[in-house]
Amino acid sequence: MRIGFILVSVILVDNFVLSKFLGICPFLGVSKKFSSAIGMSGAVTFVMALSAAATWPIYHFLLAPNDLGYLRTLTFILIIAMLVQIVEILLKRFIPALYSALGVYLPLITTNCAVLGVTLLNITEDYSFIESVVNAAGGGIGFGIALIMFSGVREKLETCNLPKAFRGMPAVLIAASIVSLSFAGFAGLAEGIFGSIGG
Amino acid sequence: MEFAIPILLFVGLALFAGIVLTVMARKFPGETTDVENSVLDALPGLNCGACGYAGCGEYAHSIVASNAPINACIPGGEESARKISEITGSEFTPTVSIKAFVRCMGSYDVTSDKYDYRGVLSCAASAKFYGGRSSCRFGCLGFGDCQEVCPNKAIKVENGCARVNPSLCTGCMLCASKCPKNLIVPVPSNQRVITSCSSEGFGKEVMSSCKNGCIACKKCVKLCPNGAIEMKNNLPVINSELCDACGKCAEGCPTKALKLIKR
Numbered sequence: 502m503r504i505g506f507i508l509v510s511v512i513l514v515d516n517f518v519l520s521k522f523l524g525i526c527p528f529l530g531v532s533k534k535f536s537s538a539i540g541m542s543g544a545v546t547f548v549m550a551l552s553a554a555a556t557w558p559i560y561h562f563l564l565a566p567n568d569l570g571y572l573r574t575l576t577f578i579l580i581i582a583m584l585v586q587i588v589e590i591l592l593k594r595f596i597p598a599l600y601s602a603l604g605v606y607l608p609l610i611t612t613n614c615a616v617l618g619v620t621l622l623n624i625t626e627d628y629s630f631i632e633s634v635v636n637a638a639g640g641g642i643g644f645g646i647a648l649i650m651f652s653g654v655r656e657k658l659e660t661c662n663l664p665k666a667f668r669g670m671p672a673v674l675i676a677a678s679i680v681s682l683s684f685a686g687f688a689g690l691a692e693g694i695f696g697s698i699g700g
Numbered sequence: 701m702e703f704a705i706p707i708l709l710f711v712g713l714a715l716f717a718g719i720v721l722t723v724m725a726r727k728f729p730g731e732t733t734d735v736e737n738s739v740l741d742a743l744p745g746l747n748c749g750a751c752g753y754a755g756c757g758e759y760a761h762s763i764v765a766s767n768a769p770i771n772a773c774i775p776g777g778e779e780s781a782r783k784i785s786e787i788t789g790s791e792f793t794p795t796v797s798i799k800a801f802v803r804c805m806g807s808y809d810v811t812s813d814k815y816d817y818r819g820v821l822s823c824a825a826s827a828k829f830y831g832g833r834s835s836c837r838f839g840c841l842g843f844g845d846c847q848e849v850c851p852n853k854a855i856k857v858e859n860g861c862a863r864v865n866p867s868l869c870t871g872c873m874l875c876a877s878k879c880p881k882n883l884i885v886p887v888p889s890n891q892r893v894i895t896s897c898s899s900e901g902f903g904k905e906v907m908s909s910c911k912n913g914c915i916a917c918k919k920c921v922k923l924c925p926n927g928a929i930e931m932k933n934n935l936p937v938i939n940s941e942l943c944d945a946c947g948k949c950a951e952g953c954p955t956k957a958l959k960l961i962k963r
Contacts (some may be wrong), residue, residue, distance in 0.1 A: 559713075569706050576713060583717040587724055594728035601758060 502695055504635050507628075510691040511639035518614045518647040519681040524615030528648055529673060531606060538652035539645075541606045546641025548588065548610050552581045553637030556620040557630050570624075577620050583610055585611045615644055651680055735787065736764045742783035743776055748772040763788060771796065793940065798871035800855065800864045801887040802846075803898045805912035806839035808860035827880035836909040838899040840883055846875035855884075892945035893938050898955040899935040914957035920949035 506532040517523045524545075531541045553688050556577050592600040600607070610616060618638045626663055654676050663672055716804035739762040751772035753759040756853035770784045771793045779793060785792040817833040817962060819825050823845040826832045832841045847853070854868035855875050862875075862883070876884040883898050895914065899906050903915035916934035928942035929949060936949070936958060948958040 565711070567705060567709065569709065572706055575710065579710075579714055579717055583721060586721050590721075590724045590728055601754065607754075641733060 506691050506695040507632055507636050508639045509694060512643040512646065513666055513684070513687040514689075514691050516643045516684050516687075517618065519684040521618065523618040524613050524644055527606070527613060528534055528644075528651065529670075529677070530635055532648055532652040532655050535649070535656065536650045537606070538648045542641070542645025542648045544607055544670045545610055545613060545615065545644050546638060547579075548585060548613075549616050549641040549644075550638040551588070552577075552584050552616055553620055554630075554632045555584060555648055556580055557623060557633045560624055573624060574617075574621065577617055581616055581620070582611045596614055609696065615640065619622065647684075648678070651677065654680060720955060736760050738787050739763055739784055741764060742780050742787060743773055744780065746775050748775060769793070770853070794846060797889045798873075799866045799869045799872055799889065800871065800875055800884050800885045800904055801894055801896075802840065802855070802862045802864055802883050803896055804836075804838075804840040804861055804881075804883045805886055805896050806836050806861055806910045807858070807912075808833050808842075809840060810911035811835045811909060823878075824880050826924075832881070834909075836899055836906070836913065838881060838882065838883075838897075838901070838912075843955065845878045845880070846884060849874045888940075891938070891940045891943075893943055893947075893950060894959050894961060895936050895938070895957060896959050897935065897955075898933060902934060912955055912957060915955060919952050920958055923948045923952045 511517070515521060518525065518528045527541060527545070532538050547566055556573075559580060560570070560573055564576065577591065585608065589600070590596045594605070620633075623636055626636075628636055655673060658672055658676055661672075667675070706854070714880045714947055729818060735790075737760075740756060743756040745756050747755040747757075749755065751774070753762055753768070755770075759768065759773065763770055767790075770788065770790055771781045773780045779796070782792055784790075812835045813833045814835050815830070815833060815845065817826055817829070819829065821843050823832070823841040823843045825881040826843060831837045832839075834841055840857075840861045842857050844857040844860070844862065846862050847857060851872065851874070852868045852870060854865045854870070855862055855885050856865070857863075862879075864875075864884075871886060873884070873886055876882070876886070879896070883937050887894060897906075897910075897912065899913045901909075901913075903917060906913040906915045914935055916931065918936075920936050921929045921931060925946065926941045926942045926944060929936045930939065931937070945960065947960040950956075950958045
């Protein structure tokens with residue numbers, strides 16, 4: 502029940518990009534093309550779940566017992582950077598096709614604030630290990646949905662005849678705000694399905 | 701001493717991360733060969749993507765693995781191509797450069813003004829007023845908006861029509877964006893036959909407005925032995941992959957709107 506509650510709320514209601522405004526840089530940068538949006542969201546989902554699984558034990562067994570909770574931001578950045586590098590090395594060696602398809606986006610995930618954000622939120626929300634991983638994977642899926650949906654909007658936007666002042670980024674930002682407004686309609690959805698036990 | 705613990709812990713974690721990464725990188729090296737690395741060294745390393753590949757690394761890989769053309773690097777130019785040909789042993793082919801070309805021959809001798817223009821002396825202003833002063837609605841207006849932006853003075857208006865000096869042109873194509881009639885096109889140096897008219901009108905209209913224009917008679921299409929010419933919007937379009945620069949089309953063109961460039 503609680504797992505389902507977390508999943509629905511992190512994918513739709515508290516969507517990382519559209520409600521918490523984390524990971525805006527890749528959201529605007531990679532949403533130009535549908536195909537690269539799919540690749541990017543897959544990579545982000547994977548890295549988010551992996552880094553949540555790696556940072557949870559580090560916080561609960563290494564930092565918290567030594568009263569070093571305040572070090573978590575720094576430590577998590579370090580761990581995430583290492584994980585992304587390892588994933589890159591392994592992909593390059595074993596799945597070169599996917600490595601070249603992801604290209605520069607893979608190292609860019611290192612500095613994606615949605616990844617760091619989800620690991621830190623897992624700690625502040627006091628989630629268990631399973632809940633943390635589910636929250637992170639759900640956050641990645643939510644990021645993917647937002648990115649893929651928005652890439653569709655942007656492909657339409659490219660062909661529009663706009664006034665000169667709105668061309669390019671301004672129109673994209675306005676479109677992003679409208680898409681994010683539409684996600685506000687999901688407010689209360691998770692409570693509606695699962696009751697208020699999750700709260 | 702309580703400040704030592706966080707420092708030690710953090711340094712320890714960083715050291716651990718470094719060791720793990722080094723071991724991983726040693727154990728699972730990417731599949732790059734020595735040849736590939738030396739080709740990569742010969743490239744400028746700008747990762748501009750002008751070659752059509754995603755960065756220098758992939759271009760180097762494609763040269764070694766799948767015989768990609770060695771002359772595709774534009775910033776590296778001849779120097780890179782020469783080095784790569786030494787490394788891989790493949791034949792040196794010069795890089796393709798791009799020159800601007802004005803697709804209009806409508807000088808004052810062959811066109812006339814359709815009205816007496818006394819406004820601002822620029823192509824952009826004139827074009828706003830009934831499509832410009834020239835009798836040809838597609839032709840060069842001759843006020844030289846293009847020559848003002850050219851950093852090398854490679855483009856000049858001569859007798860009412862802009863001309864590019866290929867030896868000065870670097871192919872930056874700044875002029876093309878200034879032309880209100882979109883007459884200036886990039887021409888790769890391996891293309892030999894060029895249509896030097898942009899009029900999409902039918903023969904009768906062209907005949908009455910300009911003596912050098914393409915009248916869409918399609919003679920060139922029939923003359924071409926390789927079937928490299930096709931008519932689009934009443935203008936011949938040359939497929940440079942099929943063209944062997946025999947020059948029959950340019951020879952037969954009744955208005956000399958098709959040109960063979962001698963090299």
